[in-house]
Amino acid sequence: xxxxxxxxxxxxxxxxxxxxxxxxxxxxxxxxxxxxxxxxxxxxxxxxxxxxxxxxxxxxxxxxxxxxxxxxxxxxxxxxxxxxxxxxxxxxxxxxxxxxxxxxxxxxxxxxxxxxxx
Amino acid sequence: xxxxxxxxxxxxxxxxxxxxxxxxxxxxxxxxxxxxxxxxxxxxxxxxxxxxxxxxxxxxxxxxxxxxxxxxxxxxxxxxxxxxxxxxxxxxxxxxxxxxxxxxxxxxxxxxxxxxxxxxxxxxxxxxxxxxxxxxxxxxxxxxxxxxxxxxxxxxxxxxxxxxxxxxxxxxxxxxxxxxxxxxxxxxxxxxxxxxxxxxxxxxxxxxxxxxxxxxxxxxxxxxxxxxxxxxxxxxxxxxxxxxxxxxxxxxxxxxxxxxxxxxxxxxxxxxxxxxxxxxxxxxxxxxxxxxxxxxxxxxxxxxxxxxxxxxxxxxxxxxxxxxxxxxxxxxxxxxxxxxxxxxxxxxxxxxxxxxxxxxxxxxxxxxxxxxxxxxxxxxxxxxxxxxxxxxxxxxxxx
Numbered sequence: 001x002x003x004x005x006x007x008x009x010x011x012x013x014x015x016x017x018x019x020x021x022x023x024x025x026x027x028x029x030x031x032x033x034x035x036x037x038x039x040x041x042x043x044x045x046x047x048x049x050x051x052x053x054x055x056x057x058x059x060x061x062x063x064x065x066x067x068x069x070x071x072x073x074x075x076x077x078x079x080x081x082x083x084x085x086x087x088x089x090x091x092x093x094x095x096x097x098x099x100x101x102x103x104x105x106x107x108x109x110x111x112x113x114x115x116x117x118x
Numbered sequence: 119x120x121x122x123x124x125x126x127x128x129x130x131x132x133x134x135x136x137x138x139x140x141x142x143x144x145x146x147x148x149x150x151x152x153x154x155x156x157x158x159x160x161x162x163x164x165x166x167x168x169x170x171x172x173x174x175x176x177x178x179x180x181x182x183x184x185x186x187x188x189x190x191x192x193x194x195x196x197x198x199x200x201x202x203x204x205x206x207x208x209x210x211x212x213x214x215x216x217x218x219x220x221x222x223x224x225x226x227x228x229x230x231x232x233x234x235x236x237x238x239x240x241x242x243x244x245x246x247x248x249x250x251x252x253x254x255x256x257x258x259x260x261x262x263x264x265x266x267x268x269x270x271x272x273x274x275x276x277x278x279x280x281x282x283x284x285x286x287x288x289x290x291x292x293x294x295x296x297x298x299x300x301x302x303x304x305x306x307x308x309x310x311x312x313x314x315x316x317x318x319x320x321x322x323x324x325x326x327x328x329x330x331x332x333x334x335x336x337x338x339x340x341x342x343x344x345x346x347x348x349x350x351x352x353x354x355x356x357x358x359x360x361x362x363x364x365x366x367x368x369x370x371x372x373x374x375x376x377x378x379x380x381x382x383x384x385x386x387x388x389x390x391x392x393x394x395x396x397x398x399x400x401x402x403x404x405x406x407x408x409x410x411x412x413x414x415x416x417x418x419x420x421x422x423x424x425x426x427x428x429x430x431x432x433x434x435x436x437x438x439x440x441x442x443x444x445x446x447x448x449x450x451x452x453x454x455x456x457x458x459x460x461x462x463x464x465x466x467x468x469x470x471x472x473x474x475x476x477x478x479x480x481x482x483x484x485x486x487x488x489x490x491x492x493x494x495x496x497x498x499x500x501x502x503x504x505x506x507x508x509x510x511x512x513x514x515x516x517x
Contacts, residue, residue, distance in 0.1 A: 003145065004245035008234050008253075010146075011153040011244070015230035018157050019223045019370055026366045030206050039211045041274045042361055052212075052273050060285050063437070067289045070445070074296045077452075078252060081304040084460060092460050096453050103449050106441075115441040117434035 062114050066106075073102050122404045123242050156233050156244065163411075164376045165195045171376070171422055178426045205365035213362065214271035221268035222363065222370035228260035229378045236384060237312045239394045239406030250311040251303055254385065255296055258340070261378065262288045265342075265349065268371070269359035280349045280358030283433065287348055290437060291339035294332050294444040301329035301455055302389045315393035323390040325473055328451050328480040330390040332444055337382045338421060339436075343375065345428040346436065383417035384410070391417070447487045454479055 041048045080087075080095045109115055127148065134144045169184065169192055176183020184191030209218065235250045237243040247253060262284060269281020303309055305325060306317035323330045339346040350358030360371045387393055391413050394406035431439070458479055462472055 003149075004247050006146070007149045007153065007245045008247070010149050011156070011234035012227070012231055014150070014153045014157050015227045015234075016223060018161070018230070019226035023219075023223055023366050023370060026203050026205065026207065030204050030365060032206060034208075036211075038208050041210050041212070041272075042356065043275060044356060048275070052275050052278055053270075056282055060282050063286045063290055067293060070293045071296070074293070074300065075252075077297075077300055078303065078309065081300045081456070082307055082309055084304055084456060085307045085463065087460075089460065092456060096457065099449060099453055103446070106445065106449075110442065115437070117437055 059117060066109060066114070069105065070102065073099075123239070123407070124403070152244075153234070157230055160230060160233060160377055160380075161373075163380060164373050165199070167376050167380060167418065168195045168198075170419075174419070174422055175426050178423070202366055202369045207367065208362075208364045210273055210362045212273040214273070217267045217271035218362075219367070221264045221271065222367040222374075224267065225261055225264035225374040226370045226377075228257060228264060229374050229381055231257045231260075232381055232385075235311055236388065236410075237315055237393055238410055239403035240400050241403050242407060243312050246310060246312050249309050251299055251309040251314075255292075255299070259292070261340075261374070262292075265359050268363070272359070272362040274362050276355045276357075277359050277361045280351075280355045280361075284342070284349045284359065286433070286437060287346070288340060288342065290440045291336040291346075291444075294440065294448045295336040295340060297445070297448040297452055298329040298333035298336065299389065300452055301326045304452075304456055304459060311388055311393075315388060315395060318392045318395065319469070320473060321390060321392040325476045326390070326451075326455060326480060327477065328447070328484050329455070330386070331484070332448050332451070333389065334386060336440075336444060337385065338424070339440075341375065341379050341382055341421070343379065343421075344425045345431050347430060348433050348436065351430060379421055380414060380418050383414040383421065386417050387413040443487070443491055447483070450487070451480070451483055454483060 041052075076098070077095070080091075084092065130151070131144055131148060134147060135141070139147070172194065173183040173191070184194035187193040187197045209215070232254055234244050235247060235253055237246070265284045265288070266281045269277045269279075269284070272278070302314055302322050305322060306314045308314060308317070342349050349355075350360065355361075360368055363371060387410060393413075394410040396405065396409040399406040399409055455476070458476060462475065
């Protein structure tokens with residue numbers, strides 16, 4: 001069992017090192033002629049104006065928040081799904097009620113217009 | 119003698135032990151060799167896939183595709199590789215250097231890391247951990263982080279816009295994807311990938327076709343290619359989050375995208391198409407590996423076909439599809455499958471009755487969902503224009 005996690009550890013190191021080598025190799029063989037013009041930010045050829053890190057539409061954050069709720073719900077559901085075979089019927093119904101409560105939350109968010117883009 | 123892969127493994131093991139290495143070191147070296155092999159095969163596949171994809175794109179769109187470098191242009195990918203390795207890195211002024219340089223490596227690593235847990239054949243399994251499904255979901259999410267890092271650190275408005283869209287889109291589509299993943303977990307009562315593969319009698323695509331459909335659609339959105347390529351929509355956002363990347367750093371995003379598409383093919387294969395299973399696969403594990411990669415390649419080509427045929431969807435339509443259709447349907451599907459599975463477990467039913475009931479129920483839910491969606495579909499209000507006057511050359515009857 002521990003062996004598997006060792007394998008994952010080695011695999012992660014390899015998965016990071018191989019792309020890293022690929023990215024670092026051109027540093028040795030590629031030409032390097034930096035100039036101020038070249039390093040300008042590309043916006044279809046127009047000169048860039050103003051600060052980039054501006055305030056954003058709040059809709060993006062609402063989506064992220066709702067995502068968080070459902071993602072955590074799913075983490076709770078995984079053990080439930082694994083153990084479904086051994087659970088008594090009562091526990092199955094309980095899981096269904098848990099899903100139903102969050103489903104009601106989704107309907108509420110939908111009715112409130114939180115999920116509308118516009 | 120059937121077991122070619124274990125034969126090689128044992129040969130290396132005995133060789134190392136014969137040289138006087140300890141058992142622990144031998145195990146370590148074997149695992150390192152295995153992981154390097156898997157990663158290298160991934161890269162080799164991508165090099166071939168890029169050519170396949172470009173040729174396929176050419177053929178589907180009525181042009182030739184690459185046909186200059188070598189016969190049928192098969193050396194095109196290698197020519198591109200040489201070009202991209204000798205390209206200069208241009209870092210935009212004002213970029214956040216650290217994040218900017220880490221992002222492409224992270225994008226690639228997050229896709230590669232998923233391959234650590236895949237079962238390739240009956241006895242060729244990466245890491246057969248008990249939380250394999252959770253591992254895949256967790257590691258896969260790093261790709262979104264890489265896109266965000268790339269977009270934010272580039273100091274480019276279009277890149278930042280592309281990255282923000284990834285929050286709205288990739289994150290949203292993660293929910294139906296994970297809920298659809300719960301269905302195979304529920305049917306096989308395990309999160310272990312090897313158990314999920316072996317529990318597929320018949321393939322889960324017949325037991326849970328709706329979950330397979332939802333998983334395919336939402337993981338296609340996760341890849342971020344057409345028709346869901348809003349984070350790099352070139353007519354709106356230049357190139358989205360990787361606008362400011364050049365040379366091999368761009369190459370890493372490009373390769374990661376291709377590999378992600380193939381990885382999605384592999385995931386669909388494992389969860390719904392029986393993984394390595396096939397005729398004679400238990401007796402000859404090498405056949406299992408061939409089946410696994412063959413099925414993955416098939417799914418890859420189907421995804422390519424879809425993406426080459428469909429135009430891009432608008433962002434509000436796409437989010438509506440997710441929040442108003444896929445998520446509710448996947449929840450209903452999950453509850454229905456859970457209850458049906460549990461109730462049918464109380465009776466000892468023949469397997470074919472079980473499969474038939476499940477298939478019928480899935481189809482009914484799909485039909486009902488489509489009917490409800492069609493009923494609630496709001497017609498788009500379009501302005502009516504009078505017919506335009508058309509210039510008619512003299513002497514030609516306008517009819």
